[in-house]
Amino acid sequence: NAGVTQTPKFRILKIGQSMTLQCAQDMNHNYMYWYRQDPGMGLKLIYYSVGAGITDKGEVPNGYNVSRSTTEDFPLRLELAAPSQTSVYFCASTGTGGGNQPQHFGDGTRLSIL
Amino acid sequence: AQRVTQPEKLLSVFKGAPVELKCNYSYSGSPELFWYVQYSRQRLQLLLRHISRESIKGFTADLNKGETSFHLKKPFAQEEDSAMYYCALIRLGGTSYGKLTFGQGTILTVHP
Known part of the structure; x- marks a missing residue:
């Protein structure tokens, strides 16, 4: 059971570069989320999606973009990488029963911007 | 807006001792x-949720609406309990879409 799969696991970027963090789930979940985890700050929501073609901003969306063309995939795009985006990024999903079900998390992507 | 606060960044106890991880929330x-x-080298996973009222790995948590707290407790800590613990909240109803609000996290270390 793969669950939620994130790629890559690690990445180093230079300031101004762009990249896409991939997230895929095989549980047919409608709800998907991107969080960032900064030391001592907990996880903060970047973007979320309630189904294919529907996305919305979370608490800290600046500098990021998302798309949801399929139920399975929810990529996160960084257009102009900045040092403040150095963080660990987690993708999560939850079932079709609605928002009060537990979320399933990926292993995370550790991103460093130098 | 809702907020979750975990006042302890680090918590250390010895094996067999009771442990309590504090969580306070603000939401009307x-x-x-x-x-x-x-856990180390593992993905974030659900430990327990209030609505289930179940005990997982010996941990329990009681929702105290008067004190707006949801402290996590275990009477006898084990070394394998060492991990990062996050308290989190979802607004029920309306357009919450299951969005989690997390606390800052508490790193629990259980010494032998």
């Missing part, structure tokens, strides 16, 4: 509270 409506745990 009806919340659903969770504890998530991240």
Whole structure:
């Protein structure tokens, strides 16, 4: 059971570069989320999606973009990488029963911007 | 807006001792509270949720609406309990879409 799969696991970027963090789930979940985890700050929501073609901003969306063309995939795009985006990024999903079900998390992507 | 506060960044106890991880929240409506745990080299996973009222790995948590707290407790800590623990909240109803609000996390270390 793969669950939620994130790629890559690690990445180093230079300031101004762009990249896409991939997230895929095989549980047919409608709800998907991107969080960032900064030391001592907990996880903060970047973007979320309630189904294919529907996305919305979370608490800290600046500098990021998302798309949801399929139920399975929810990529996160960084257009102009900045040092403040150095963080660990987690993708999560939850079932079709609605928002009060537990979320399933990926292993995370550790991103460093130098 | 809702907020979750975990006042302890680090908590150390000895094996067999009781442990309590504190969590306080602020939200005027009806919340659903969770504890998530991240063991070393593992992904973040659900430990327990308020609505289930179940004990997982010996941990329990009681929602105290008067004190707006959801502290996690275990009477006898084990070394394998060492991990990062997050308290989290979802606003029930309306357009919450299951969005989690996390606390800052507490790193629990259980010494032999």
